[in-house]
Amino acid sequence: MIDQTQLKRISDALPILQKSNTQLIRDFQQVAFFAKIPAGHDVFLEGDRVDAIALLLSGVVRVYKIGETGREITLYRFGNGQSCILTANAILSQKTFPAVATVEQDAEAVMIPAKDFREWVARYDVWREFVFELLSQRLATVMAIVDEIAFRRMDARLASLLLTRSRVQNPMRVTHQEIAAELGSSREVVSRLLEDFSERGFVRVGRGEVEVIDPDGLQSRSNA
Amino acid sequence: MIDQTQLKRISDALPILQKSNTQLIRDFQQVAFFAKIPAGHDVFLEGDRVDAIALLLSGVVRVYKIGETGREITLYRFGNGQSCILTANAILSQKTFPAVATVEQDAEAVMIPAKDFREWVARYDVWREFVFELLSQRLATVMAIVDEIAFRRMDARLASLLLTRSRVQNPMRVTHQEIAAELGSSREVVSRLLEDFSERGFVRVGRGEVEVIDPDGLQSRSNA
DNA sequence: ATTTTGTCGGTGACAAAGTCACCAAGTTTC
DNA sequence: GAAACTTGGTGACTTTGTCACCGACAAAAT
Numbered sequence: 001m002i003d004q005t006q007l008k009r010i011s012d013a014l015p016i017l018q019k020s021n022t023q024l025i026r027d028f029q030q031v032a033f034f035a036k037i038p039a040g041h042d043v044f045l046e047g048d049r050v051d052a053i054a055l056l057l058s059g060v061v062r063v064y065k066i067g068e069t070g071r072e073i074t075l076y077r078f079g080n081g082q083s084c085i086l087t088a089n090a091i092l093s094q095k096t097f098p099a100v101a102t103v104e105q106d107a108e109a110v111m112i113p114a115k116d117f118r119e120w121v122a123r124y125d126v127w128r129e130f131v132f133e134l135l136s137q138r139l140a141t142v143m144a145i146v147d148e149i150a151f152r153r154m155d156a157r158l159a160s161l162l163l164t165r166s167r168v169q170n171p172m173r174v175t176h177q178e179i180a181a182e183l184g185s186s187r188e189v190v191s192r193l194l195e196d197f198s199e200r201g202f203v204r205v206g207r208g209e210v211e212v213i214d215p216d217g218l219q220s221r222s223n224a
Numbered sequence: 225m226i227d228q229t230q231l232k233r234i235s236d237a238l239p240i241l242q243k244s245n246t247q248l249i250r251d252f253q254q255v256a257f258f259a260k261i262p263a264g265h266d267v268f269l270e271g272d273r274v275d276a277i278a279l280l281l282s283g284v285v286r287v288y289k290i291g292e293t294g295r296e297i298t299l300y301r302f303g304n305g306q307s308c309i310l311t312a313n314a315i316l317s318q319k320t321f322p323a324v325a326t327v328e329q330d331a332e333a334v335m336i337p338a339k340d341f342r343e344w345v346a347r348y349d350v351w352r353e354f355v356f357e358l359l360s361q362r363l364a365t366v367m368a369i370v371d372e373i374a375f376r377r378m379d380a381r382l383a384s385l386l387l388t389r390s391r392v393q394n395p396m397r398v399t400h401q402e403i404a405a406e407l408g409s410s411r412e413v414v415s416r417l418l419e420d421f422s423e424r425g426f427v428r429v430g431r432g433e434v435e436v437i438d439p440d441g442l443q444s445r446s447n448a
Numbered sequence: 449a450t451t452t453t454g455t456c457g458g459t460g461a462c463a464a465a466g467t468c469a470c471c472a473a474g475t476t477t478c
Numbered sequence: 479g480a481a482a483c484t485t486g487g488t489g490a491c492t493t494t495g496t497c498a499c500c501g502a503c504a505a506a507a508t
Contacts, residue, residue, distance in 0.1 A: 065367075067375030069496075075370065086363075093360045098367055121356075122349065132345075132356075136317045139310075139363050143289070143322055146299065146366060149373055150408045151291030154494065175456065184374045186495055191457060207456065207503065293467075378465065400486065410466055415486060431474065431485060 002029045002110070010034075010110055013057040014081050016130045024124045031116045035109050043084070043101040050090040050097055052111045055083045059107025064181065065099050073149070073184030075099060076141050085134035092118065149184055157183050158193050159222035162203065166212035175208050197221075226253045226334070234258075234334055237281040238305050240354045248348045255340045259333050267308070267325040274314040274321055276335045279307045283331025288405065289323050297373070297408030299323060300365050309358035315341055373408055381407055382417050383446035386427065390436035399432050421445075 002010065007029060011017045017025065035054070037043065043054065043061060056079055063086060064074045078084060090097050112120075120127040148157055161182060165172050180190045194210065197203045202217040203210055212218060226234065231253060235241045241249060259278070261267065267278065267285060280303055287310060288298045302308060314321050315338045336344075344351040372381055385406060389396050404414045418434065421427045426441040427434055436442060 065371050065374065067371075069375070071375060071495085073370065073374045075367070089360050089363055092356065093364075095364070098364060125346065128352070132316065132359075135356075135359050135363065136313050139313055139359065139366065140317075140319070140322065142363065142366050142370060143299070146297065146369055146373070147289050147291070149370070150289065150297045151293070151295060177456075187457075188459090188496080189494060192459095192494095195458085205457095295466085399484085401484095411486075412467080412488090413465060416465095416488095419487085429486095 002032050002034065006034060010057060014055060014110070016055075016081070016126060019126050020124070021126075024120065024127065027116065027120065028112075032110045032112050035111050037103045037107045037109060039103050039106050041103050043103060044087070044097040045100055046096075046098060048097045050087050050114060052113050053083060053087045053117050054109040054111050056080060057108040057110065059103060059109075060105045061101050061107060062104050063099050063101045065184075071184065071186060072181040073145075074182045075145065076138060077104070083130075083134060085131070085138045088117070088131050089135065092121065153224070154183070154185055154189060155193050155196075156222050156224050158190065159197075159202075159218040162197075162210065162212055163215060163218050163222060166215065171204075171209055171211040173209055179210075226256050226258065230258060234281060238279055238334070240279075240305070240350060243350050244348070245350075248344065248351065251340070251344065252336075256334045256336050259335050261327045261331045261333060263327050263330050265327050267327060268311070268321040269324055270320075270322060272321045274311050275338050277307060277311045277315060277338065277341050278333040278335050280304060281332040281334065283327060283333075284329045285325050285331060286328050287323050287325045289408075295408065295410060296405035297369075298406045299369060300362060301328070307354075307358060309355070309362045312341070312355050313359065316345065377448070378407070378409055378413060379417050379420075380446050380448050382414065383421075383426075383442040386421075386434065386436055387439060387442050387446060390439065395428075395433055395435040397433055403434075 176190045400414045
């Protein structure tokens with residue numbers, strides 16, 4: 001149950017509600033509920049049965065696969081106003097959740113029970129569009145990942161990752177282990193590649209920190 | 225344009241039409257058209273703009289990615305009554321086709337122009353369900369592939385593949401190259417693994433042919 | 449301030465997988 | 479029957495993942 005003051009805040013974060021008609025908004029207020037999830041908390045584990053879908057108001061969730069050896073690979077992240085479409089998928093096809101989702105940055109979310117979610121998909125155009133859009137985006141990103149891991153070399157992928165991250169935060173705070181989990185590789189491999197990049201003067205590395213100092217060098221690696 | 229005799233045949237192959245109301249069927253007859261596509265023909269290439277979606281009546285289409293070195297990996301196949309959801313995805317999100325689709329066995333298909341397809345998704349529940357279902361299935365299979373290539377070893381994956389295929393056709397007609405394209409590996413690797421399997425008495429290999437003779441042996445490999 | 453504990457990263461040896469170059473044996477075509 | 483193509487075998491090498499182990503640094507406890 002969502003009251004009017006909450007609704008205001010939620011509306012600001014969820015563009016989809018602004019496009020909704022009054023009927024959907026009323027339904028929303030009735031069944032949705034508010035939740036805070038602290039960083040480090042797992043939202044779903046592989047094989048979980050899903051009974052509600054979360055729309056994120058703030059924070060970031062990482063969705064990843066984990067192998068038997070403990071190696072991880074990130075499938076995608078979602079944040080503001082987005083939702084974990086895998087949840088939706090699991091709900092609609094009555095399957096269990098096929099990956100792990102963890103909160104990276106403290107998240108606030110609106111939860112909608114599976115049953116209502118399913119009804120809304122049938123009843124409201126806006127809602128259906130929203131789900132479609134997400135499903136479609138995720139299929140695209142996951143296919144892109146298949147392409148990456150099947151065909152691109154690790155040094156190229158690492159170079160790409162460093163370039164992308166460096167545009168957000170340059171001496172970036174990240175451990176080798178975290179990078180490995182991002183790429184589906186192992187810490188040792190990432191360490192060796194970073195050492196190589198460092199010797200070539202592409203980056204400067206410190207404990208829990210990487211700084212890109214030659215973007216062009218990395219760029220040419222990422223194209224190789 | 226589809227006439228009544230054709231419609232009969234098409235209905236038999238497409239369960240979705242049997243569930244459709246008369247309005248959708250009328251629309252279908254108006255805009256759909258019939259096509260035969262011979263084996264070996266590429267339906268879409270990576271980057272193609274999509275202007276129609278195909279529903280398969282017969283035959284099999286393989287959808288795969290191809291890397292710079294020419295290595296391939298199969299994403300999925302579809303046959304009778306199914307459709308290439310990537311096409312749908314490309315249509316709905318106005319993107320280009322992100323892979324290659326080739327006809328493996330002579331195919332007959334009903335084509336529906338992109339414009340009409342998009343309208344139907346909005347207008348007809350059955351149609352939307354159909355598309356949703358496919359999108360959802362594909363996302364699941366592609367995620368399973370990420371898991372495979374990121375974490376499972378090649379010998380285990382090859383063993384699984386051989387087991388699955390052998391249930392359909394036992395001395396199976398397939399070249400090492402084709403197996404490699406299935407798994408996203410290279411011919412040499414597949415050849416070496418098959419040689420190893422052969423020495424252990426799991427399979428018997430001949431030119432363009434593989435016969436599984438110890439399913440249990442392969443099974444234990446596939447679990448490793 | 450020193451010890452303890454845990455995190456982070458470096459190293460060498462090895463195994464698995466992909467690449468390259470080249471060759472040999474079958475098969476098809478002319 | 480020769481030529482061209484397809485299929486697969488081989489060795490050398492590179493890249494990537496795994497394992498075991500160690501040292502450096504940082505935060506917490508004493």
